[in-house]
Amino acid sequence: GFVGRVLKYLGITPLVPLLAAFYYGESPVPFVATSAVMLGVGLLFEFLGREDELGRREAFLLVSLAWLVVPLAGTVPYLVAGTGTVAGPINALFESMSGFTTTGATVLGEISVERHGHAMLLWRQLTQWLGGMGILVLMVAILPEMSVGGAQVMDQEAPGLSLDKLTPRIQETARALWGIYAGFTLLAALVYFGLGVADVAPNMGLYNAVAHALTTLPTGGFSPEARSTEAFAPAIQWAMMPFMLIAGTNFALFWHVFRGDPRHLTDNAEFRAYLLVVAGFGAVVSALLFAGVGIAETPSNVDAIAGNVENALRQGLFQVVAIVTTTGYASMDVNTWDASAQTILLFAYFLGGSAGSAAGSIKIVRWVIAKRAAGRSLFVAAHPEAVRPVRLNDEVVDEDTIREVFVFVTVFVVLFAVSTMLLYLDSVRTGLSLSGLEAMSVAIATLGNVGPGFGPVGPMNSFLPFSDAAKLYMVFLMWIGRLEVLSVLVIFTSSFWTR
Amino acid sequence: GFVGRVLKYLGITPLVPLLAAFYYGESPVPFVATSAVMLGVGLLFEFLGREDELGRREAFLLVSLAWLVVPLAGTVPYLVAGTGTVAGPINALFESMSGFTTTGATVLGEISVERHGHAMLLWRQLTQWLGGMGILVLMVAILPEMSVGGAQVMDQEAPGLSLDKLTPRIQETARALWGIYAGFTLLAALVYFGLGVADVAPNMGLYNAVAHALTTLPTGGFSPEARSTEAFAPAIQWAMMPFMLIAGTNFALFWHVFRGDPRHLTDNAEFRAYLLVVAGFGAVVSALLFAGVGIAETPSNVDAIAGNVENALRQGLFQVVAIVTTTGYASMDVNTWDASAQTILLFAYFLGGSAGSAAGSIKIVRWVIAKRAAGRSLFVAAHPEAVRPVRLNDEVVDEDTIREVFVFVTVFVVLFAVSTMLLYLDSVRTGLSLSGLEAMSVAIATLGNVGPGFGPVGPMNSFLPFSDAAKLYMVFLMWIGRLEVLSVLVIFTSSFWTR
Numbered sequence: 001g002f003v004g005r006v007l008k009y010l011g012i013t014p015l016v017p018l019l020a021a022f023y024y025g026e027s028p029v030p031f032v033a034t035s036a037v038m039l040g041v042g043l044l045f046e047f048l049g050r051e052d053e054l055g056r057r058e059a060f061l062l063v064s065l066a067w068l069v070v071p072l073a074g075t076v077p078y079l080v081a082g083t084g085t086v087a088g089p090i091n092a093l094f095e096s097m098s099g100f101t102t103t104g105a106t107v108l109g110e111i112s113v114e115r116h117g118h119a120m121l122l123w124r125q126l127t128q129w130l131g132g133m134g135i136l137v138l139m140v141a142i143l144p145e146m147s148v149g150g151a152q153v154m155d156q157e158a159p160g161l162s163l164d165k166l167t168p169r170i171q172e173t174a175r176a177l178w179g180i181y182a183g184f185t186l187l188a189a190l191v192y193f194g195l196g197v198a199d200v201a202p203n204m205g206l207y208n209a210v211a212h213a214l215t216t217l218p219t220g221g222f223s224p225e226a227r228s229t230e231a232f233a234p235a236i237q238w239a240m241m242p243f244m245l246i247a248g249t250n251f252a253l254f255w256h257v258f259r260g261d262p263r264h265l266t267d268n269a270e271f272r273a274y275l276l277v278v279a280g281f282g283a284v285v286s287a288l289l290f291a292g293v294g295i296a297e298t299p300s301n302v303d304a305i306a307g308n309v310e311n312a313l314r315q316g317l318f319q320v321v322a323i324v325t326t327t328g329y330a331s332m333d334v335n336t337w338d339a340s341a342q343t344i345l346l347f348a349y350f351l352g353g354s355a356g357s358a359a360g361s362i363k364i365v366r367w368v369i370a371k372r373a374a375g376r377s378l379f380v381a382a383h384p385e386a387v388r389p390v391r392l393n394d395e396v397v398d399e400d401t402i403r404e405v406f407v408f409v410t411v412f413v414v415l416f417a418v419s420t421m422l423l424y425l426d427s428v429r430t431g432l433s434l435s436g437l438e439a440m441s442v443a444i445a446t447l448g449n450v451g452p453g454f455g456p457v458g459p460m461n462s463f464l465p466f467s468d469a470a471k472l473y474m475v476f477l478m479w480i481g482r483l484e485v486l487s488v489l490v491i492f493t494s495s496f497w498t499r
Numbered sequence: 500g501f502v503g504r505v506l507k508y509l510g511i512t513p514l515v516p517l518l519a520a521f522y523y524g525e526s527p528v529p530f531v532a533t534s535a536v537m538l539g540v541g542l543l544f545e546f547l548g549r550e551d552e553l554g555r556r557e558a559f560l561l562v563s564l565a566w567l568v569v570p571l572a573g574t575v576p577y578l579v580a581g582t583g584t585v586a587g588p589i590n591a592l593f594e595s596m597s598g599f600t601t602t603g604a605t606v607l608g609e610i611s612v613e614r615h616g617h618a619m620l621l622w623r624q625l626t627q628w629l630g631g632m633g634i635l636v637l638m639v640a641i642l643p644e645m646s647v648g649g650a651q652v653m654d655q656e657a658p659g660l661s662l663d664k665l666t667p668r669i670q671e672t673a674r675a676l677w678g679i680y681a682g683f684t685l686l687a688a689l690v691y692f693g694l695g696v697a698d699v700a701p702n703m704g705l706y707n708a709v710a711h712a713l714t715t716l717p718t719g720g721f722s723p724e725a726r727s728t729e730a731f732a733p734a735i736q737w738a739m740m741p742f743m744l745i746a747g748t749n750f751a752l753f754w755h756v757f758r759g760d761p762r763h764l765t766d767n768a769e770f771r772a773y774l775l776v777v778a779g780f781g782a783v784v785s786a787l788l789f790a791g792v793g794i795a796e797t798p799s800n801v802d803a804i805a806g807n808v809e810n811a812l813r814q815g816l817f818q819v820v821a822i823v824t825t826t827g828y829a830s831m832d833v834n835t836w837d838a839s840a841q842t843i844l845l846f847a848y849f850l851g852g853s854a855g856s857a858a859g860s861i862k863i864v865r866w867v868i869a870k871r872a873a874g875r876s877l878f879v880a881a882h883p884e885a886v887r888p889v890r891l892n893d894e895v896v897d898e899d900t901i902r903e904v905f906v907f908v909t910v911f912v913v914l915f916a917v918s919t920m921l922l923y924l925d926s927v928r929t930g931l932s933l934s935g936l937e938a939m940s941v942a943i944a945t946l947g948n949v950g951p952g953f954g955p956v957g958p959m960n961s962f963l964p965f966s967d968a969a970k971l972y973m974v975f976l977m978w979i980g981r982l983e984v985l986s987v988l989v990i991f992t993s994s995f996w997t998r
């Protein structure tokens with residue numbers, strides 16, 4: 001039922017690249033095929049699935065299943081087109097999963113519209129935008145009810161969220177958030193295109209403007225340009241930063257802003273912490289670049305960074321914003337950075353954007369709650385008689401939620417460590433040489449839905465060199481990372497399948 | 500009062516190196532001076548301090564203070580002897596703190612009895628043994644009461660531990676644990692010496708046997724040999740492994756074994772998990788070494804490791820045991836390892852030995868509780884109506900303890916990340932080149948009281964190249980790491996100082 005309905009609606013979306021294919025005179029076949037497969041499988045699922053009294057465990061199962069079936073259906077255009085590396089089934093699944101989970105890790109060996117066509121690369125961008133839409137619904141309508149990993153805190157700011165997801169208010173909420181999401185996407189496209197028209201960004205035409213707007217708001221990070229946003233003028237890079245920051249903000253807060261209450265945004269604890277860590281990491285990395293110690297070798301295609309305030313600030317801040325928001329765009333190749341700047345950036349991978357956005361990783365609100373709970377522990381250690389609840393935005397966070405937040409952080413970090421070791425062992429097996437930092441970046445870039453890492457998986461490189469086994473494992477990481485880890489892991493427990 | 504009494508008793512301990520000094524014809528002055536300073540300052544403190552109705556906050560303060568004042572007093576022999584790098588006050592404090600916290604990180608540039616004298620290096624070994632004794636009391640008698648970081652779980656297996664630390668039973672407990680500790684130390688010395696006498700370990704005389712026994716049981720890791728246990732025959736290295744494993748086991752479990760109840764040990768959840776992770780990490784690292792991919796360059800002074808079962812197993816297992824137990828001995832230079840084997844070893848730094856031992860870092864029991872609590876979360880997610888307590892050794896772990904365990908793990912990991920960044924920035928400032936992995940190893944080696952790391956702080960190198968500021972920060976890390984982090988951090992909160 002549910003999965004079928006999702007697929008049925010998605011069956012309309014290949015119309016977008018189809019139009020592009022006609023416009024650019026490229027083959028429409030891959031997109032017609034995709035549409036057909038999605039509609040067909042969707043109707044089949046809808047026919048097979050009864051349901052409509054959705055239990056708790058069915059919800060877990062359906063959400064996980066949907067995020068598996070949709071990326072599977074999304075491989076059709078890559079497979080049918082048969083162009084380049086993504087013509088292979090595992091690479092196609094990797095690219096499709098990376099798209100729908102808004103990760104942005106790629107196995108497209110050679111990224112160019114000449115090689116793959118405008119329509120195909122537009123489809124790739126579109127998968128991220130659709131994935132972001134899915135995440136917004138998941139965040140506000142489904143995950144909080146499943147109360148896993150402290151996801152309850154995410155609905156705190158959602159307007160009028162009741163616990164029955166079938167009420168019209170949930171649908172209203174979802175529609176409001178989608179409106180904000182679509183509105184900002186349009187605005188981003190207009191601003192990018194406007195800068196191109198104003199002649200400050202020569203190669204930013206309508207196609208690139210739309211393509212990048214589609215991957216900015218979902219914190220996706222795919223780009224039809226092989227060298228990501230390095231391909232564009234500084235003006236574009238500056239313009240992308242606020243849009244990435246918006247994409248990493250709880251969209252529900254904007255809803256309040258648009259209803260005339262900006263204090264909801266400016267007083268929000270997560271939003272303030274989010275800006276603070278971006279500013280802090282940005283200042284440190286920019287300072288390292290400015291001092292010249294953050295760069296191992298100045299890339300030939302980039303203006304001088306050491307000693308150049310604008311360039312050091314832009315490059316430092318852009319990379320930090322791209323990573324903290326889990327977008328994964330890059331305005332330069334971080335492989336040219338010194339290990340010190342890279343290591344600091346690696347820690348930023350664990351922050352994550354805000355709840356109520358399409359950002360991945362741990363998310364700032366969990367860190368805020370963890371910090372306050374730790375502070376409470378210190379207080380209670382000295383004053384054992386004291387009763388002191390943890391508060392967030394003037395509301396008490398209940399103890400179960402606090403515990404679940406800690407469970408999430410710990411499971412996430414352990415999963416990162418175990419995945420680093422597994423992927424490292426596999427890379428040793430296949431003779432792919434990685435430094436310790438690079439191996440760690442592979443694990444967190446996929447689990448945190450960030451996208452690129454360091455070394456062979458740097459922003460100008462790809463995940464192609466990995467073995468099929470490693471790629472399938474990364475598909476798994478992107479999948480569970482996207483669905484807040486625990487809500488997928490739960491279906492792998494034996495107790496899930498027993499009454 | 501308390502700090503004074505501790506110092507007064509410690510004032511007797513320099514007698515040990517004093518006797519060694521007479522035996523080897525070395526200067527007795529440093530040890531006479533140390534004894535005098537300890538007794539003098541001890542009496543002063545005892546005179547000044549009233550007390551004897553010890554409040555909760557006073558307990559935090561006194562424990563933290565004691566672990567600061569004792570290492571300060573412990574600098575006297577280094578300063579008075581004035582030999583080598585530890586003649587400087589910051590280096591002396593680093594070395595002394597590293598000793599009393601059983602860390603084993605060193606700034607002794609040139610380690611040899613010729614340079615520093617037998618007596619001085621024996622004192623250095625002794626500081627770790629004394630530190631280990633202190634930790635055992637802290638673990639069973641003081642920390643559980645302060646209920647910080649989930650330390651309550653540590654007393655679960657302690658024989659007859661009541662909550663009033665002034666009862667004779669606590670003193671009985673402490674004496675029993677000290678007896679076990681001293682007994683195993685004696686046994687280790689006899690075994691090491693016996694192997695020397697039996698001519699299978701040529702350079703293991705009485706001095707080295709005693710010196711290494713004194714740093715095995717407290718999981719200390721100091722050695723009077725510049726190349727740590729690489730200096731000794733394989734037989735010694737094999738013999739050290741069980742003693743390190745014993746040192747990382749909850750001593751209270753041995754108490755039950757000696758009273759004829761070995762099942763207390765063999766059924767213990769932490770002990771089983773501890774053996775399991777040692778076996779698992781040991782197998783993986785040994786396999787990497789055996790396959791030849793774990794080694795970047797085979798060191799000239801070591802027999803062939805790739806393809807040699809005994810050597811690969813010994814080198815892999817020894818390093819894993821040394822790190823998981825947080826001892827920090829090394830049977831070879833891990834800087835010759837490939838980054839893959841190093842990275843896997845780095846993750847082992849976070850495990851820690853068992854509660855109720857002198858091991859540092861996070862400790863296995865916390866990971867066991869975290870794993871079970873995470874499993875419970877998954878169960879409850881699917882069965883929200885279920886009430887399911889977390890159990891450990893047939894007892895229910897209460898929810899406050901579970902939460903404190905997670906708080907501890909999270910604070911520890913965040914402190915590791917922040918410290919890595921701070922120490923990295925300082926190393927960049929002073930022009931000390933570190934890889935990302937090496938920078939991380941510096942932070943966790945000191946915070947986790949392990950000792951050596953990778954690169955410049957490898958087991959055959961030293962922490963000398965760091966700036967004074969970095970060394971003082973590492974002194975701070977060793978100090979708070981030793982005292983379970985939160986019980987020190989609490990005295991830095993403003994609420995601690997207000998009624």
Ligand SMILES: [K+]
Nearest residue numbers: 103326327450
């Ligand atoms: K991303």
Ligand SMILES: [K+]
Nearest residue numbers: 602825826949
């Ligand atoms: K140690």
